Amino acid sequence: MFRLLKTESFKLSNKLKSWLGPLLIMVLVLIAFPLSIDISQYDLEKFYFSIIVVSLLMTSFVATEGMFEEDFEDGSLEQEFLIEKDFYKLVLSKIIVYVCLIGIPIAFIGALFSFANGVAIGSFAKVFLLLILSNLLLFNLFAFGNALSINKGAMLGVLSSLPLALPVIILLGRAIRSIQFGDGFSSIIALMFGLGLILSAMMPLIISAALKTHID
Amino acid sequence: MLGWTWGLLFAPQDAVQGNSYRIIFLHVPSVIFAELVYFFMAICALMHLVWRVKLAAYLIKSAAPIGAMITFIGLFSGSIWGIPTWGTWWQWDARITSTLILFIMYLGILTLHGSFSNLEKADRLMSILVIIGVVNIPIIKKSVDWWSTLHQPASISVSGSTSIDPSMLYPLFISVIGLGFTLISLGILSSRSYILSREKNKKWALKHV
Numbered sequence: 001m002f003r004l005l006k007t008e009s010f011k012l013s014n015k016l017k018s019w020l021g022p023l024l025i026m027v028l029v030l031i032a033f034p035l036s037i038d039i040s041q042y043d044l045e046k047f048y049f050s051i052i053v054v055s056l057l058m059t060s061f062v063a064t065e066g067m068f069e070e071d072f073e074d075g076s077l078e079q080e081f082l083i084e085k086d087f088y089k090l091v092l093s094k095i096i097v098y099v100c101l102i103g104i105p106i107a108f109i110g111a112l113f114s115f116a117n118g119v120a121i122g123s124f125a126k127v128f129l130l131l132i133l134s135n136l137l138l139f140n141l142f143a144f145g146n147a148l149s150i151n152k153g154a155m156l157g158v159l160s161s162l163p164l165a166l167p168v169i170i171l172l173g174r175a176i177r178s179i180q181f182g183d184g185f186s187s188i189i190a191l192m193f194g195l196g197l198i199l200s201a202m203m204p205l206i207i208s209a210a211l212k213t214h215i216d
Numbered sequence: 217m218l219g220w221t222w223g224l225l226f227a228p229q230d231a232v233q234g235n236s237y238r239i240i241f242l243h244v245p246s247v248i249f250a251e252l253v254y255f256f257m258a259i260c261a262l263m264h265l266v267w268r269v270k271l272a273a274y275l276i277k278s279a280a281p282i283g284a285m286i287t288f289i290g291l292f293s294g295s296i297w298g299i300p301t302w303g304t305w306w307q308w309d310a311r312i313t314s315t316l317i318l319f320i321m322y323l324g325i326l327t328l329h330g331s332f333s334n335l336e337k338a339d340r341l342m343s344i345l346v347i348i349g350v351v352n353i354p355i356i357k358k359s360v361d362w363w364s365t366l367h368q369p370a371s372i373s374v375s376g377s378t379s380i381d382p383s384m385l386y387p388l389f390i391s392v393i394g395l396g397f398t399l400i401s402l403g404i405l406s407s408r409s410y411i412l413s414r415e416k417n418k419k420w421a422l423k424h425v
Binding site for chain 2: 144148156160164166170213214
């Protein structure tokens with residue numbers, strides 16, 4: 001597992017486009033949002049969270065777009081299967097590495113930009129935690145979409161995984177409302193954390209089954 | 217036809233909604249079957265993945281367009297019903313959104329299967345997606361209880377009492393049964409032609425072409 005984590009973090013950190021692209025998209029959207037609409041500070045605070053949900057969805061999708069494609073095309077997926085006989089560990093390490101190298105910076109950027117958009121400074125930790133958990137959930141789901149489509153293009157990945165991501169967005173919306181109104185945040189975070197654990201345990205199994213079908 | 221004729225022409229007017237409620241005889245059966253068709257596909261997907269039953273995958277592929285069509289009818293008729301009752305064509309309400317997700321799911325399944333030239337591989341990937349997507353079915357069913365929605369809660373309950381008058385309930389039941397048989401016939405026809413197209417090189421299939 002440690003070998004896989006090391007390999008995956010090395011591979012991802014060397015692919016500048018894969019990790020820097022989503023971060024830059026996030027920054028771009030969050031800068032463009034207040035500039036593109038003429039609204040008061042009060043409205044900015046109110047609408048900031050909607051834009052963060054959309055940008056989170058976009059960046060998670062962009063980040064995971066080529067998750068398995070390169071490995072599939074250069075044969076390393078097949079090689080990994082010969083060593084491990086399964087993809088569970090590989091998928092799990094990929095998701096952990098993606099969350100650490102892309103998810104955490106995205107959550108930090110989102111939480112940092114929240115001040116500029118009028119959100120109270122005391123909410124930093126809440127926004128940060130919320131965005132990390134959302135990234136964990138979305139990365140798992142989009143990884144599934146990409147494992148199904150592998151090298152068949154982004155549209156197929158979106159069609160396969162977006163329906164599954166929508167319940168997460170609904171949950172995210174609830175959490176955001178609880179930050180805004182200061183009510184029931186911990187219960188929603190606990191729910192998201194539990195869901196994150198279940199998905200992180202189950203999704204690698206399912207993704208592994210999909211990947212095995214591709215190399216059969 | 218009997219259910220629709222009874223419902224559209226002979227069932228009494230609703231005290232609050234007037235005649236606009238009559239779309240219930242199309243809307244309710246179609247959304248019931250939108251979910252049932254998916255549930256059927258999920259059972260087939262399980263059979264295909266666990267026991268490698270080839271026919272199960274063929275049935276999923278044949279049922280998916282029917283499911284997509286019936287879900288679209290359910291969404292569209294609901295949208296038409298929304299105008300006189302809610303004053304809007306569309307509302308981002310939990311029940312409506314989760315049904316839209318089901319529609320996208322059907323499209324995803326069809327697109328996924330269509331994008332692979334190796335049909336055995338496509339069958340297996342499609343089955344995996346169908347099983348994962350089944351999580352949406354209880355969400356649709358319970359959405360009116362879990363969230364505060366504009367969509368009304370269930371009026372008909374298997375275990376409890378129903379809030380619909382028998383003069384409207386009977387034609388509704390007949391419409392549900394009628395649509396069920398129509399969809400089964402459609403399913404049989406479509407799966408028959410799909411099985412023949414997939415097995416066209418086999419001896420037994422050549423006899424039927």
